[in-house]
Every structure is written in structure tokens, then in C-alpha cells.
Amino acid sequence: MTPSEFEFLKNFLKTKSGLVLSNDKQYLVESRLLPVARSSKLETLSAVIQQIQRGGNRALETEVIEAMTTNESFFFRDKTPFEHFRDTMLPALLESRASRKQIKIWCAAASTGQEPYSLAICLKEDKAKMPGWRTRILGTDLSQEVLEKAKTGLYSQFEVQRGLPIQMLLKYFEQKGDMWQITPEMRAMVEWRKFNLLESFSLLGEFDIVFCRNVLIYFDQETKSEILGRLAKSLPDDGYLVLGAAETVVGLTDAFKPVPGKRGLFQKKQVVQAATGTVASPRLVAGGAFQR
The missing domain is CATH 3.40.50.150 (Vaccinia Virus protein VP39)
Known part of the structure; x- marks a missing residue:
């Protein structure tokens, strides 16, 4: 993933979900989105980003947003x-x-x-x-x-x-x-x-x-x-x-x-x-x- 692609993804996530990623989180993005690429039969993260940039693929956009959302939870958390x-x-x-x-x-x-x-x-x-x-x-x-x-x-x-x-x-x-x-x-x-x-x-x-x-x-x-x-x-x-x-x-x-x-x-x-x-x-x- 190139610096410009990472910058696009940061802006996309902030606009769509409010999630703010710092520049040191590229590894996190790659680890969470590579499974999305595979499930969508896309060979690279660059291909995922290009699909989003073209627009019209709401399912892929949703999958990317959900993959980047932290969903840690447990019962009576923090008491x-x-x-x-x-x-x-x-x-x-x-x-x-x-x-x-x-x-x-x-x-x-x-x-x-x-x-x-x-x-x-x-x-x-x-x-x-x-x-x-x-x-x-x-x-x-x-x-x-x-x-x-x-x-x-x-x-x-x-x-x-x-x-x-x-x-x-x-x-x-x-x-x-x-x-x-x-x-x-x-x-x-x-x-x-x-x-x-x-x-x-x-x-x-x-x-x-x-x-x-x-x-x-x-x-x-x-x-x-x-x-x-x-x-x-x-x-x-x-x-x-x-x-x-x-x-x-x-x-x-x-x-x-x-x-x-x-x-x-x-x-x-x-x-x-x-x-x-x-x-x-x-x-x-x-x-x-x-x-x-």
C-alpha cells in the first residue's frame, strides 16, 4: 500500500465512521484488510482501495469499515x-x-x-x-x-x-x-x-x-x-x-x-x-x- 493509498483510506474511514488513524497504523490496516481483499477475490490492498475510489461498491465499503472497527467487549466490563x-x-x-x-x-x-x-x-x-x-x-x-x-x-x-x-x-x-x-x-x-x-x-x-x-x-x-x-x-x-x-x-x-x-x-x-x-x-x- 503506497503512502497516497494509505492517506486516501484514512480520509475515507474518518468521513464514513469518524475513525482517526495515525500514520503508524499502516500495519494494523494491512492486517485487518488483507482478509477483506481475499474474501472479495481481490489480489492486493491496492485493488481494494481502487474499488472504493471508483465508487458504487457499497458492500465492499461496509466490509472495510467493519473490519477496521474495534469490537472488544465483555460482560460487566470494568465493573x-x-x-x-x-x-x-x-x-x-x-x-x-x-x-x-x-x-x-x-x-x-x-x-x-x-x-x-x-x-x-x-x-x-x-x-x-x-x-x-x-x-x-x-x-x-x-x-x-x-x-x-x-x-x-x-x-x-x-x-x-x-x-x-x-x-x-x-x-x-x-x-x-x-x-x-x-x-x-x-x-x-x-x-x-x-x-x-x-x-x-x-x-x-x-x-x-x-x-x-x-x-x-x-x-x-x-x-x-x-x-x-x-x-x-x-x-x-x-x-x-x-x-x-x-x-x-x-x-x-x-x-x-x-x-x-x-x-x-x-x-x-x-x-x-x-x-x-x-x-x-x-x-x-x-x-x-x-x-x-
């Missing part, structure tokens, strides 16, 4: 966000949403589904506190391939061993040969949709909680700021944003501030300030339902 969900977010929302008894959660970049299903398990574990409540979880990802796996809820022994306590495995999964499948009841708690974070969020509606973990790190500063601005509009005043442990809003947006003492957890700036007694508490805003 802390799920502790915040159980101990901070859920109790606050059960109080503030008591009149309508509905909580809506969006897991952006949901990959193969372990994060949404982990949240579904948390909700099921707390069901005694939520009689009559409706909970809806939307999982989205850029890759149709990983979404298809997420929909099946079928995981290998290795995948279920990564972060999933044995008692939860036996309670919420059924063994299928050498695989484990999350039960139909749990699968029904999650909706799935292919979605690009570069697109408008308006058709998704409003959410009480947004998990957007370990995805902003792949974007440039401008794209991060733009996505955070749109996430702010997708949350009511007292909603919650959950980012990855290494991610921050500092220098990117004034809409969110960290929740004190809660790593990776953010709320609207005025809410966090109200909690410290600096401004009046804002009114609560009712959220809209998902739109298909």
Missing part, C-alpha cells in the same frame, strides 16, 4: 460503571421517574451485546424494587455483523467467563452445546439498531441514561465535541452519560460535568453544580420513546 448504575443512577431515576415508571437506556457502540445484556441483568436483579416499571434498552453499533451476533445472544465459554459471575450465567443463560445463550426473556429486554454516531440522533428520541464507553477515543477532538453536544440534547436535565475510564469531557464540551466521586459518570453541568449548592436545581424533563 465500576455497573456499580454506578446500580447504586447511583437507578435509585435516583426510580425516585424522579416514579410518576411515569419508565427508564430508557441507550448503549452506543454496543458491539456484540455484552454491555446491554449486563444492564438487563442488573435491572432483572433489581426487579423487586421496580413493580410495574417499563425498562427499555437500545443497543446500536456501526457494524451489522456484530449486531447480528448480539441479537442471538449466543456466546462461547470464553466469552461468558469474561466478567460474568457463575451464578448469573446459570440464572440467565441456557447451554447450547459448547455455547451459552442468554434467555429469550432477557433478549426481549434489548432492541438493536445499526447506527453511525456521525448521524443525527434526533430519530432515536430521548434517554435517561446513555452508555458511550470507549468509542470517543477513536475520534478527533472536533468530532468528539460534536458528538458530546448531540448526546447532551438526547438526555433530560437529570439524565446520565457514562464514558470509558480513560475518556473525559474536559476541553470538549461545557454541557457535562463529572459527577463527584463517580469515575466515568457525567451529568448536565447545571445539575452537578446544583448538587454542590451553586445553582437552583433544574426541572425534570420527560423523555420521548424510541422511534423505529
Whole structure:
């Protein structure tokens, strides 16, 4: 792959998916796209790039984008966000949403589904506190391939061993040969949709909680700021944003501030300030339902 071809590919990926590749990632591109070339019966990466440059081959473009997307995920990843969900977010929302008894959660970049299903398990574990409540979880990802796996809820022994306590495995999964499948009841708690974070969020509606973990790190500063601005509009005043442990809003947006003492957890700036007694508490805003 020539320097000019690599530059074209970097621009293509940034435009189509927001993914930013540094100049030292050419080896990564080659290792991930050579299988794409072989599956497309193209002899070289140069041939793949030439096909994309000509245009009209949407299937190849999608395959290239999906091959370059990182889809690492496992159950209850990093633990802390799920502790915040159980101990901070859920109790606050059960109080503030008591009149309508509905909580809506969006897991952006949901990959193969372990994060949404982990949240579904948390909700099921707390069901005694939520009689009559409706909970809806939307999982989205850029890759149709990983979404298809997420929909099946079928995981290998290795995948279920990564972060999933044995008692939860036996309670919420059924063994299928050498695989484990999350039960139909749990699968029904999650909706799935292919979605690009570069697109408008308006058709998704409003959410009480947004998990957007370990995805902003792949974007440039401008794209991060733009996505955070749109996430702010997708949350009511007292909603919650959950980012990855290494991610921050500092220098990117004034809409969110960290929740004190809660790593990776953010709320609207005025809410966090109200909690410290600096401004009046804002009114609560009712959220809209998902739109298909």
C-alpha cells in the first residue's frame, strides 16, 4: 500500500465512521484488510482501495469499515460503571421517574451485546424494587455483523467467563452445546439498531441514561465535541452519560460535568453544580420513546 493509498483510506474511514488513524497504523490496516481483499477475490490492498475510489461498491465499503472497527467487549466490563448504575443512577431515576415508571437506556457502540445484556441483568436483579416499571434498552453499533451476533445472544465459554459471575450465567443463560445463550426473556429486554454516531440522533428520541464507553477515543477532538453536544440534547436535565475510564469531557464540551466521586459518570453541568449548592436545581424533563 503506497503512502497516497494509505492517506486516501484514512480520509475515507474518518468521513464514513469518524475513525482517526495515525500514520503508524499502516500495519494494523494491512492486517485487518488483507482478509477483506481475499474474501472479495481481490489480489492486493491496492485493488481494494481502487474499488472504493471508483465508487458504487457499497458492500465492499461496509466490509472495510467493519473490519477496521474495534469490537472488544465483555460482560460487566470494568465493573465500576455497573456499580454506578446500580447504586447511583437507578435509585435516583426510580425516585424522579416514579410518576411515569419508565427508564430508557441507550448503549452506543454496543458491539456484540455484552454491555446491554449486563444492564438487563442488573435491572432483572433489581426487579423487586421496580413493580410495574417499563425498562427499555437500545443497543446500536456501526457494524451489522456484530449486531447480528448480539441479537442471538449466543456466546462461547470464553466469552461468558469474561466478567460474568457463575451464578448469573446459570440464572440467565441456557447451554447450547459448547455455547451459552442468554434467555429469550432477557433478549426481549434489548432492541438493536445499526447506527453511525456521525448521524443525527434526533430519530432515536430521548434517554435517561446513555452508555458511550470507549468509542470517543477513536475520534478527533472536533468530532468528539460534536458528538458530546448531540448526546447532551438526547438526555433530560437529570439524565446520565457514562464514558470509558480513560475518556473525559474536559476541553470538549461545557454541557457535562463529572459527577463527584463517580469515575466515568457525567451529568448536565447545571445539575452537578446544583448538587454542590451553586445553582437552583433544574426541572425534570420527560423523555420521548424510541422511534423505529
